Amino acid sequence: MNLTEIIGFVLMAGAAAYVQTLTGFAFGLLLMGAVGISSVMPLRDAAVIVGVLTLFNAGIMLTKGWRDVLLPRLVLVLWSSLPMLVVGYFLLDHLASNSLLMLRIVLGVVIVVSSLPLIKPPSRDTAPQSKRSYLFFGALSGIMSGLFSASGPPLVYHFHRSSFSYVAIRETLVSVFALNALIRLAVVIGDGTFPAPSYWPSLLAVFSVMAGTQLARRLPPPLSPVAMRWMVFVLLCGSGLSLALPALVTILK
Template sequence: MGLTETLMLLGVVALATYAQTITGFAFGLILMGSAVLLNLAPVAMVAILISILSLFNCFVALYRNYGNLDRQMVVLCSVSGFFTLILGVWALNVLSEHYVHWLQIMLGVAIILSSLMLIFRPSPQTVRSGPGSFLFFGGLSGFMGGMFSTSGPPLVFHFYRQPVAQRVIRDSLLLIFSINSVQRIAVVAWLGDLALDILLIALTAIPVVLGFTWLGRRFPPPVSDHTLRRVAFVLLLLSGLSLCLSALLS
């Protein structure tokens, strides 16, 4: 990567980190969609980068906030997500090698569906869902995490339906995402795909992640959660449509 591409990538990392810190999700969606749309790096490389950087974002965001966690939701989703994550990594490797355009279309569709989940936020249920539902959505999240390192949308949709405080939902999501990242890094390393150049780019981006995570915690934007969701919806929808269109045209 040249200097211009590296600076652009770091800018996208800053935006994605800030969004993740104030909402509890969207880091992988913004970083993956923007990097691929701007042709900064291939999907497989960005997926590894997201896994590494999200760990630092989650660590800073969760520092001294462990009392807000719902341990049952975290355990159920993390366990079921690990097995489907392996399947997602395998699917990414197959598509990256033979079906690049289809991979880009799948990413675009995933981002579009994710943006719709963000804007059409369901009303909380009066009764908490059973363990089986958390295993199912955890597995779906793991597959998306394995393919694109964007495990958030299924869990965000399901968690915000629960009669649980928002701070508990936010911090539980962050911990699940960090566990998902550790699992994905371990799988990729076992496959021998954790290249030195990816690690160097991640090392360069770590200060950006730490800095903008702190800024998100210390200086959240003076707007409502509803407004934030609308902004995220528009940005993600446009990037998803652009990815699909560019893949179809080429």
């Protein structure tokens, strides 16, 4: 990476962290979408860097909030997400090695679909959610984590339908993200596909992630929650379509 690409990635990571702090998710999706559009690095390497940044950010958050984690739900989610994470990782490896255009289409579709709950957030349900539902959404989360280090959307949707407190939901989700990122990093190292040293300067984005998180807490935009959700929806849809449509046109030619 040259200096311009490093600066660009660091700024994109800070912006994604800012949005995530306001909305509760979208860090990985926004950053992967921005990388896909700008081509500052290969998507496979970007997923590793995003995972490291997610692990770092989650570690900071959990130093104070780990006591609020919903442990039984966390175990259920991990039971299905961790095996599917490995499946998602090797699917990414296959697509990155054999069809980069298809990889861009998959990422674009995932981003667009994941943005849809922003239009109509899930309504809370006082009835207890079944164990199978946690296993199902955990599996979806694991696949997305393995593919793009973006395990949030399925679980954010599912947990926010529950009657648990916002703090408990947030800390449980952060715990899932951290553990998924840690296991994915172990798989990457074991598979020998950690990014080349030329991409390591992108890890400087830990500072912009910290700055973006603090900025969102202290200086949120003067927008209503509804307007904020629509803005993020447009950002996600725009990036997803920008990735998927050109690749789809090229394949269909």
